[in-house]
Amino acid sequence: VVDNSASVLSALMPPEASSRLQHRLTDMGVHLMLKSRLESLAQSADGIRVTLDRQRTVTVDAVVAAAGLRPETALARHAGLQTHRGVVVNSQLQTSHPAIYALGDCAEINGMVLPFLQPILLSAMCLSKNLLAQQGELKLPPMLVKVKTPDLPLHLAGDTRREDLTWNIVAAKDGLVAKGVDAENQLRAFVVSEDRMKDAFALLKQLVS
Incomplete structure (x- = not known):
């Protein structure tokens, strides 16, 4: 690898x-x-x-490319829209041009690109309201991401890449529990593996978004 x-x-x-x-x-x-x-x-x-x-x-013997997803923003840039990691949108999924919207793998929401099913479904419902002039606003709850590595499955949630978090990690034979807390000791992110994945939903309720 x-x-x-x-x-x-x-x-x-x-x-x-x-x-x-x-x-x-x-x-x-x-x-x-x-x-x-x-x-x-x-x-x-x-x-x-x-x-x-x-x-x-x-x-x-063989090469498998697993480079992940990168939004194609060339069209948006040529149209004069604001882009960064993706096409930047607000909580109504509007781009920097109020008549143009974006959602899905190409949209950058609150500084993040979220190529996962749940945020895309919530974005679609929000966008449908806005297209019907019903003033929808995207509100994303803490979401569980499942990494289906066969020999070491993982669940994670929160902003796991925040640099200001302190990680409290307990590793045992039955799995890993890693909790990322902020300066106020509030849970902001977590990672669990193997048999400890059963703790994921309880931790999700404790997560401060």
């Missing part, structure tokens, strides 16, 4: 929480090449030659 981040699933979890997954993958024989950037691929007699940064190469 080649990743230019210092930890796996860095877009979803802090390093403190992803370390358990990294250890599990390593124990399964997965070779993690973190802080590495793919430069090129080339067919060779032995397979596919992968060239990484710092002039490193490795030969493999």
Whole structure:
């Protein structure tokens, strides 16, 4: 696994929480090449030659790209709309042009791109109200994200990438419970794994959004 981040699933979890997954993958024989950037691929007699940064190469049988989703914002930019990570929208899903709306994988809501089913469904209901002049406003509750890694399933919620959180982590044989709290000791994010996923809904109720 080649990743230019210092930890796996860095877009979803802090390093403190992803370390358990990294250890599990390593124990399964997965070779993690973190802080590495793919430069090129080339067919060779032995397979596919992968060239990484710092002039490193490795030969493999197959390559699977799992780079995630990145909103295509070119059309929005050419139209003069405000973009950042996605097409920036307000709580009514309006873009910087009041007559143009965006939702789904391309929309950036409160600084976040949310390519998950629940926020997309809630956005669609909000947008339908606004198109009918019923003044809908998008309100997103704390949402559970499920990472279906077969050997180490995970549930997480909240702003797990906030840099000001202190993480309290309990790791045991039956799973991991990682709680991210702010300066007032309020729960802002959590990650649970394996058998501890049963704690997810109780933690979701405690989450301060």
